[in-house]
Amino acid sequence: MSKIHQLSPRLANQIAAGEVVERPASVVKEILENSLDADARRLDIDIEEGGIKLIRVRDNGHGIDQEDLTLALSRHATSKILVLDDLEAVATLGFRGEALASIASVSRLTLSSQTEAQEHAWQVTTFGRDMETEVSPCSHPTGTTVEVRDLFFNTPARRKFLKTEKTEFTHIQEIIKRIALSRYDVTINLRHNGRQIYALKACSNAVEQERRMAMLCTPEFVDQSITIEAEASGLRLWGWVGLPTFNRSQADLQYFFVNGRSVRDRVVAHAVKQAYRDVLFHGRHPAYALYLELAPENVDVNVHPTKHEVRFRESRLVHDFLFSRLHRALADVSPETINTTKNPIKVDLETGAITEQQPMSLAPATREFSAPVINAGHPERMTQKQYSQPLQGNRVNDQIAAYKALHPGTTQTDEVKTEEIPPMGFAIAQLHGIYILAQNTHGLILVDMHAAHERITYERMKQAFDNNRLTAQPVLVPIQLHISQKEATAAEEFSDLLSDFGFEVSRTGEETIAVRQIPVVLQNADPEALIRDFLSELADHGNSDAIIAARNEILATMACHGSVRANRQLTIAEMNALLRDMEITERSGQCNHGRPTWVQLSMNELDKLFLRGQ
Known part of the structure; x- marks a missing residue:
């Protein structure tokens, strides 16, 4: 049988x-x-x-x-x-x-x-x-x-x-x-x-599509996202990408569609993760609803019984296309684009806690701002009369002139009118040596000056490193450091790589080194703490390939040391220079660790705090 x-x-x-x-x-x-x-x-x-x-x-x-x-x-x-x-x-x-x-x-x-x-x-x-x-x-x-x-x-x-x-x-x-x-x-x-x-109901236009998206994925997601549309090499990508500050504790608001089919794909997941890696806080997940369209013959949908997975015939092309377009879209988010449409984060008016995001309400540019703040310790201390005045064109031009004098050649700004106030506005005070208070068209902006400057320094260092222009300068007296034998060995082994990052370090003993040159951008940093952290990074990564792969982590560590520290008193001109730099720096809305660098309180929100109009 x-x-x-x-x-x-x-x-x-x-x-x-x-x-x-x-x-x-x-x-x-x-x-x-x-x-x-x-x-x-x-x-x-x-x-x-x-x-x-x-x-x-x-x-x-x-x-x-x-x-x-x-x-x-x-x-x-x-x-x-x-x-x-x-x-x-x-x-x-x-x-x-x-x-x-x-x-x-x-x-x-x-x-x-x-x-x-x-x-x-x-x-x-x-x-x-x-x-x-x-x-x-x-x-x-x-x-x-x-x-x-x-x-x-x-x-x-x-x-x-x-x-x-x-x-x-x-x-x-x-x-x-x-x-x-x-x-x-x-x-x-x-x-x-x-x-x-x-x-x-079926949607016939973009507004109705956005309304459906808000209904299914929450209005906060739509308010705190940017739209993207890109096309190249037979690929088309469109949809909504959440701002880095609108992140989740789990990957529960991530939708990706290939030719109308909802899929989970490792190539896609990796490309998105790479695009957000510089702006997302550790352990948090981005939110997005993205649609990829390509010729059916370039994607294999017959790889899983439930058809949840696909296989791209040119996976590297797809990966690079997704990464480059998303990376650029996130980099192009500026205070101006956020102010035009959205509020980066929501401040709870009852408790003052920073929570989820909400749309920003707009206020007239000439609304009086008369909160009793004091610019303590500054040469240009402003009187109550000065900072309670609405922003007028002549005052705007005075501040722009001060900025141009501080940073000649970094901005090309002509005479402006009141409605041309920059997105981040102009500084009016510094709070406890930590926060900058600025007034813009819509209300009050609070800036974490260390976090903002850290991002600016980081982005400049990345560009300089990529262009082989990370300039260095000798120190007047070589800095002698006592470190561990492991770190001293790393300094000796990676001396050429250290030079690429702007350092000249030589080993002078079993557990001692001499630092003779540091990057110009870090001239105001504590060199001893900086070198110790840098060598610790080198020793942890172990080889030059791993160090290059972790380049951004190392540059982020260096940028942290080179940024203005808390409790440092800034002049009004210095604060305005920082605000202008934020406006032209990619990803300036988040520090190198993914935390927000600034928040906006609209005039409507300020009015609610004091029950105005009720």
Whole structure:
């Protein structure tokens, strides 16, 4: 008797169902993708008991002919591919022809459909026993309804692995959210146990798309994101990218679509992570909803049973395209662009705590600002009358002249009018030697001067290093340092690399070195602490390749030492110079560790603090 035998169709389908139908959300995903492939423009979804009792999806697509109804429930039956060439350029969401057969094998399924060419609608029913089907006439408009009842009724072991009704419905809701974000042209209605959850109308313009995005991903995400659109080498990228200050404790607001298909891909994840690495606080995650479009033949969608993953035929091209466009978009975020549309972070008016972000309300440029702050310790101390005056054109020009005198050749600024006040405004005071208080068109700006200067120094050092222009200067007297033997060995081994970073260091003993040259940009830093931290970085990375790879980390450490320290008193001209530098420096909204460098309080928010107008 033969030991090898053919599996029954029922068992084969149930095995296949184990790959395709993981939970109710998997069923919803497969059915909705079939509806979209049928050119549906309206989807009505009814769920009961988290999808375990009932999943019903009705669409207004082109429907299924009567003679194809039974075949539609057969395994490996599809209208989407015929030959191998079709598989290599799949433009539909589904293509394997396994979903309905797998679902039917573990549920009680009814498929009702009508095409425009048919006089009557027909339905096919199967109960998951021996996959026998019954076809009968029914009443149904053009389109298709798939009704799935009692999921896993005939596979109790699978049913035991399902979670609570709430958990299962949460997974379904996430699937529908992804579908809704991928197809703005489709109306989607979702009900659970008779209660309306989503009523999303089809979008006909960008404003309606943004409204849907806000509804599904929170208004804060839309307010605290920038739009991106780029095209090159047959690739097109568009969507929303969250500002670095709008970050999450987990990766729960990250959506990426390839030709309308929601995917998780390592190439994409790495490119996004690299783009945010210079501006995101450790352990935090960015938020984004991005759409990549490319020729179907350049992406393989047949690499995973649930089609969650794809394989790009030119993954390096895709990676570099995503990284470069996102990196540039984040670098181009400036105080001016943020002030025009958004407020970088929200200050809780009750507690003063910095929390989530909110849109910024605009205020007239000439609104009086008369908070009683004191510019203690500054030669240009301003009187109450001076700083309570609205910003007028002549005062603006006086401050610009002072800035030009302090930094000749760094700015080209002509006479300005009041409405041309720079985005970061002009300094009016320094608070506790830590924060700069500035007045701009919209209200009050608070700047963490060390964090802001650290970013400015860091960006300048990166540019100088890339252009081999990290200039250095000799110290008057060589600095003798006593360090560990490991660090002294690192100083000797990487002397050439140290020179690239602007240092000249020589070993003078087992545990001593002499520092003879340091970068110009670090001339005001504590050289002993700087060198110790630098050598510690070198010793940790171990070899020159690792050091070059960690170049930004090392430059960030150097920048931290070269930035203005807390409790250092700045003049008004110095504070304004820092504000102008922030306006022209990439990524100036965050320090090197991802923390915000400034916050904006609008006049409306200030009025609320003092109950003005109430």
